[in-house]
Amino acid sequence: MKKLLRFSFIVLLILSFQKLMLGQSSELQYLSHLIKENSDTLNFNKIDSITTLFISQHPKIDETEFQKQINNLYTEDNLEQxxxxxxxxxxxxEKDxxxxxxxxxxxxxxxxxxGSNSNxxxxxxxxxxxxxxxxxxxxxxxxxxxSVAYPDINANKLVEIYKNLGNxxxxxxxYKQSIKYYDKSYxxxxxxxxxxxxxxxVINSGNTYLRAKNYPKATELTNKAYHFAKENNxxxxxxxxKFNLGLIELETxxxxxxxxxxxxxxxxxxxxxxxxxxVNSHLFIAKSYLKQKKYRKSLNYIDKYIELADSETPNSQKLSAxxxxxxxxxxxxxxxxVIRNNARLINVVDSILASNQEKYLKNIESTKTLEKNIIENKLLSKELEINRLKIIQSKRILWLSIFVFALLxxxxxxxFYTRKKQNKYLNKILYKNRIIAExxxxxxxxxxxxxxxxESLVEYQQKLETKVNDRTKELNAALEHAKQESELKSAFLKNISHEIRTPLNGIVGFVQIISLNNPEIEEKYLKIIQQNSYDLTNTVDNIIELAEIETSEIKVDVLKFRIASFIEEIEKKSFYVRQNLVKEDIDLKLNRNNIKQESHWTTDKKLLSKILYHLIHNAFKYTEKGNVTLDFNLDNSKLSIRISDTGIGMDKEYLVKIFDQFLKIENQEKLFRGTGAGLTIVKYLSQKLNVIINIQSVPGKGTSILLTLS
Incomplete structure (x- = not known):
């Protein structure tokens, strides 16, 4: 520390002395004199220290003077400086x-x-x-x-670099690569x-295992970090x-x-x-109490969290709260x-969607700018290399000219000296003339x-400019594609806002009617409130699933399970969907073919259940009367599942584009609410599980969807 202070003091003295000696010269020239004194060894560590101190005193750079200095160095062929x-x-x-x-x-x-200077x-x-x-x-x-390839790198900097590599x-x-770098940092x-x-x-390593869902290893390392920290106060x-241990226990x-x-x-x-x-402990304690059905305690902690949250709090955490x-x-x-809270929840959802859209467009613009700068940098490097070759060739020609002039x-x-002996030395003169000619x-x-x-360099530069123009066209096309995606997402955002507000308005209106304490209409409107609450929950769930799909966070977990018990779970979910959509007058039929109690299948049970849930939800939703039928058939190495309904059906034009994002089917008499996200999720999950989907539909008679698993 004393050496650093002494060094800084010396630099300040040198700067002051240089300023007195140079009079009205620019501030940048003072720095130039200091740098020239250190350019022989190209010591970046020392230059970094000098420049950092200089920046603190002169935060603005004179770019015109700076470019002049660079041109002078280029003319002098001084590559080090x-x-x-x-x-x-x-x-x-970087400072700005x-x-x-x-x-x-x-x-x-x-x-x-x-060279290979270590710094x-x-x-x-x-x-x-x-x-x-x-x-x-x-x-x-x-x-x-x-940077870590240099053998004599500063030890403290090495710790920081490996930590950054892990991040x-x-x-x-x-995650495995991250753990490796954290171990090297340790x-x-x-x-x-x-x-x-x-x-x-150690805490970072534990967090990484938590992200990778390796909970035993995450618990082991986090406990180790706690005891290590406790020993050192x-x-x-x-x-x-302790906070991370709580998150692990929540996950398990x-x-x-x-x-x-x-x-x-x-x-x-x-x-x-x-x-x-x-602040964040309040959020997750509230979540834990909610899972334990201790709603009063959960409410106390979540209210405290909302009180403590500020403008820096991420919108995703506010949404969870x-x-x-x-x-x-x-x-x-x-x-x-609940109604007041949901109104605030809608504002947070709108804020998240708007923020995500803004970040998406900014990332596209940033990528375009960076690629453009990289291309410009390559052109600049080639131009400097061309000029450098010109200088080298000019020096060679100059030395050859001097040599020839001296020889002449x-x-x-x-x-002149041997004029009288011209005949004697004539042969030697002719020989030397031949040398000169050569x-x-x-x-x-x-x-x-x-x-x-x-000429070849000019030709290369022209080709390079052509490549730059081609790349610019590609970037413009990518930007146009991004704009189209942005318009699609904007339409989806408007639809989502409508789909959240519609059930909320239904809940608000019918709660006010129930508050009149009329027993005759209370049961009827409670069912409508139930249906609207289910629609709201289903909409939020679809938003979350689409977010997971876009961020590629959905992973396939293949396990062996009993088909019979799986069918029972699907049957329960079907009754649950029918009840929440208030479709009790629609019959649910379930058929099992060649399926025994010991029959098994191997796939991701959770993702397959999600696919069936969305298809069953649509079957009930678009069926006004009749029935919904589920047929399960096991034939050798194939499991087929058919979902049939007697609903509104679809025209052929819809069958071609049924899995397009956010598509909704409408009949002429009635419009059904929905974001159209369900079939987008079905398409993505089916591709994940290699499920083949075949759809047959007749307008006004119903739809039949066949899923085939190999």
């Missing part, structure tokens, strides 16, 4: 959070790095850091790995006895460990243990002012507060080579 100036440019842009331009500067600096790692580290800030995890990993791997959902921290970093690394680590349905661990985390956070744990509060209030019978002077002097021929050949090289 050129590397340094681009590196400093990157530091300035202009990461794309910073990356461009760092990549240009990398283009001209020569060159810093340029790659800075590039990776900017990519990580922009969310390009794979690019960040590539450059972090290049980036989580962003790519490469080992590096252990070598320098950095206990706090070791504890944080590291209360932040203790709070996070151990709600009492989850409540216990979360309350311990809350106590530690309250005592030592750890705000993040203190209001959903928990709605369910608790509904079970406590407080319908008026020597020959003329020799001729040299001139070599010079001509080299000049022709330079011309040919320049």
């Amino acid at each position: 050129l590397v340094i100036y681009y590196f400093i440019s990157g530091l300035y842009y 959070a202009n990461y794309i331009t910073a990356i461009k500067a760092y990549l240009t600096s990398i283009e001209f790095i020569t 060159n790692y810093l340029v790659y580290y800075k590039t990776a850091f900017c990519y990580e800030r922009l969310g390009y995890s794979q690019k960040a990993i590539d450059y972090y790995l290049k 980036c791997s989580i962003g790519l959902k490469k 080992q590096a921290a252990e070598l320098i006895a950095d206990t706090i970093t070791m504890i944080k690394t 590291y209360y932040l680590g203790m709070a996070f460990s 349905n151990n709600y009492q243990n989850a409540t216990k661990n979360l309350k311990e985390a809350l106590s530690i956070a309250q005592k030592y002012s750890i705000n993040y744990i203190f 209001f959903t928990i509060r709605s369910e608790a209030l509904l079970n406590l019978g407080n319908y008026s507060l 002077i020597i020959i003329i002097a020799q001729l 040299k001139n021929s070599e010079i001509s050949q080299q000049s022709e080579e330079v011309i040919r090289t320049n």
Whole structure:
């Protein structure tokens, strides 16, 4: 620490002295003098320290003067100082959070790095850091790995780089790779006895196993982190460990243990002012109590969480909080507060959907900008390389010209001195003239080579410009495609808003009618409230499933199960759907063919159940009278399931595009509510399980859907 302070003081003195000596020169020239003194060794660590101190005193850079300095260095063919100036440019842009331009500067600096100086790692580290800030995890990993390839890298920086590699791997959902990098970070921290970093690394590893749903390993590492933190009186680590243990217990349905661990985390956070744990513990304790059907306690904790939440709280957590509060209030019978709470829930859903749309468009624009800058950077690098070759060729020609000129002077002097002996030395003179002619021929050949090289470089530059134009057209096409997707999502958002508000308005209206205490109409309107509540729940569930599909978070878990028990579960779900859609007058028929008690099938039971749920839901929804029939048939190595109804049916034009996103079927007499998301989910899950779907339908008579599993 003393050495660092002494070094900083010396730099300040040098800056002040340089300023006095140079008078009215620009601030950038002071920095230039300092850098030239360190350019022989190209010590990036020292340059980083000098520049960081300089930036704190001069936060704005004179870009015109800066470009002039670069042009001078280019003219002098001083590649070492050129590397340094681009590196400093990157530091300035990084400080202003202009990461794309910073990356461009760092990549240009990398283009001209020569040798294997051990501190060159810093340029790659800075590039990776900017990519990580922009969310390009794979690019960040590539450059972090290049930075750790240098053997003499600073130990503290090595710990940080491996931690960042672990974080980036989580962003790519490469959990095994993430664990590997966290282990390396732990080992590096252990070598320098950095206990706090070791504890944080163990907590990160536990979190990674939790994301990968490896709960035993997540529990083991999180318990280890807690005891490690407790031994070292590291209360932040203790709070996070207990908090994570609570989340693990919630995931494994151990709600009492989850409540216990979360309350311990809350106590530690309250005592030592750890705000993040203190606020979020209330949310998950409320969720745990809700699962235990302790609705009053759940309501107390969720109200406290909503009170503590601020503008920085993610909308997804707010959505979860209001959903928990709605369910608790509904079970406590407080319908008026349910209505108010659901109104706030709708605002959060609208905010989430709008935010996701904005992020989507920003990501497309950011990607386009970054690719454009990378292409410009490559063109700049080629241009600099061309100019560098020109300089080298010019120097060669200059030296050859000097050599020839000197040789001619020597020959003329020799001729003058030996004029009287001309006949005697005539043969020698002719021999030397032949040498001169050969040299001139070599010079001509080299000049022709330079011309040919320049022509090929011009041709290459033209080809490169053509590629840039082609790439620009591709990017414009991608942007147009993104706009079309945005319009589709906007239509879906309007439909979702309508589908949530319609059942809510029904609930509000009929609750007001029930409040009149008229026994004759109370049962009738309670059924309507039940149907609208079911529609609202089904809409929210479809939104969540679509979000999981878009983020590719749905995984296939193949297990062996008894078909008979599975059919019983489907039958119960069918009755549940019929009851909630208030379709008791529609008959449910269920047939089993060649299915015995011991018959088994192997697939993802949960995802298959979801497919059947959506199809059965549609069968009841679009059937006004008649029946819905489920046929299960086991034939050798094939299991077939047929869902038939006597509903409104579909025209052939709908059968062709039935699985398009958000499509709804309408008849001429009545419009049925719905987002059209159910069949989109069915299509995605069927592709996951390799289920073949065959649909037959007659308008006005009904629809028959056959699922075939091999």
